[in-house]
Amino acid sequence: MAASSSNPSGQVQTEAADTKVKDEAPRFSQGDEAMKITRVGMYVNVAMAAAKGIVGVGIHSSALVADAAHSLSDLLADVVTLWSVRVARLPSDPKHPYGYGKFEAVGSLSVGAILSRNVDDVLHVSQVRARRMGPYTLVDLRVHLDARTSISMAQQISERVRAHILQEVPDVSEVLVHIDVQFGHSGCAGMSPDNVDKKDIRPYREVRSDIYKALATIPEITGTTHINTHWLPHLNGQGTVVDVAIIVQPDLKVGGAHAVAKRARRAIEEIPYIAEADIHLELQDEDNEHEQVS
Template sequence: MSTTAEASVHNPRYREVRKVTVVGTVVDFVLGVAKIVIGWIAHSEALVADGVHSLSDLATDFVVLYAARHSHMDADEDHPYGHGRIETLATVGLGIMLILVSFGIAWDAVSRIGVPDLLFTPGALALVVAFLSVLSKEALYQYTVNVARRLKSNMLMANAWHHRSDAISSIVVFIGVAGAMMGYHYLDAVAAVVVAVMIAKIGLDLVLSSTRELIDTALEPELVEAISDVITHVNGVRALHMLRTRRSGGRALVDLHLQVDPRISVSEGHQIGDTVRRKLLEKFDEVTDVTVHIDPEDDETESPCDHLPLREELVERLRTQWSEMASIDSEDITLHYLSGKLQVDVALPFSVLDQYDDPVQLVQQIERSAKTIPEIEHVQVCFRA
């Protein structure tokens, strides 16, 4: 077993998913077999269809277990954002499986409705099994959906609704069997069709919701607003733009651009970004990854400084302008890229003043010569120890 796979096995979230799914697997197996056997003995097509539905739950339980194990593996070199999309793909698979099962059930039931001789009259035992199925599957739904909400797992929520669909379909079966026993023989087949339509609707909803996640649809508007509110209340954040969110399995990923004071140090800007990241991870359980980009100005619609030269080229041009003046090192120069122009701060050592009788004239010469470079808008000279 790989290290990442071992880590997923010991992941608390995975253990909870596995526990609730194993319980569902046992219940689905017992109910599925019981419905099919009793349905066959008691001549209830609706109950047999419901049994197939329960066994489809059993199949999806195995898919959930597999996906949960692998989706909780740690991020690696090939999957730097983790393996959460395995859970999303599994949810799509569950939805497609439900749709296919529903078509099979509906096809068989409709073909029988058209031929009265093929319709059955169920026995009382089918009624009892249908009633027990309603109780057990509703209890299983409540158990699974509570865990799904706590873990914020769409895959578990999908499986919970799989259980709920079985409970609802068992109610329909109960009505259909009771009607057939009272002489309305077609009601059993009609109940099977209704069950199939319900299953198909749930399957389609699951496919659509998970497909939205696969194409990186943003988080819910109210959640995005809450995330934005936390960010903008961090000290040092001047503005927020380009906030982007998406889901990956039960996790939420966030990346954003923060506008801070352009005159602060790189380390202070980094500290502000780290604070934003920490607060989001603490405030929102589903947020597991935050990428922060620090900006000195709003670059959402355009990047006005794209045409400006980088330090190496600019310093070389400045040295050419200052060649007949004080010797200025690259470390003495601080560059500010703002509003499509350069602002240059020059910090000269006091020792330079020993070479000049008039320091004011020196400052003026430095500023004037630097401004001959078109990209430079402002130059500020100061002296340091």
């Protein structure tokens, strides 16, 4: 009877001990990890800025000094991250009955905009949004690139922006980057479709005819395989950019063919409405399908 009555008390003691161990066991906190990672990043940025600044001053390198200042500018993103994580961990109060968790999204929004501008080739950033979905934070932003940036380069820049934000902001779970082109950069400011003169946009047949006339003055050119035209806002209102593949005589040496290409480019760019010409060289071959220059 005594033996049977001792089991419940022993079981209660065991459960109490297990509960105590669970209470004393360290709990994983995503906020603590974010604070730790951000502090480490701050220390690294300070050390890098100091090292680059000292070496730059010592060897009189303005590039290193500028790079040191750039490293110091990254501290702003770290400060914003620390502030947002610290505020998000505050307990709920009468003014914020649901807590301060949304401040993490606000911090991610701000840091995402700051870091996007640090990526080369990004003109500016707009429409930056951050959304909190359970434990995940999604950043959605639009980066503006020069209108003449190629599609492959735009994809690379998009991946660099995404990777840069995910690396620097541990609280962000995913980044959506939208690419938009911006006209009017590098001397084209103020030009828009509203103030474009229609006479600057020529029909393709007219452009091709004028190019044939220009190339007819160069006897070494026997024909063309393709002529592509693009219209872009450009300096002095001249917006037609052409891509021309010319066929030259097969007995020309490399130096001679290069000289012919330079002459062809100058001749085409003398056409008043053409801003730029890109010339490709091809040797005359029986398999080539080309049009004669006359």
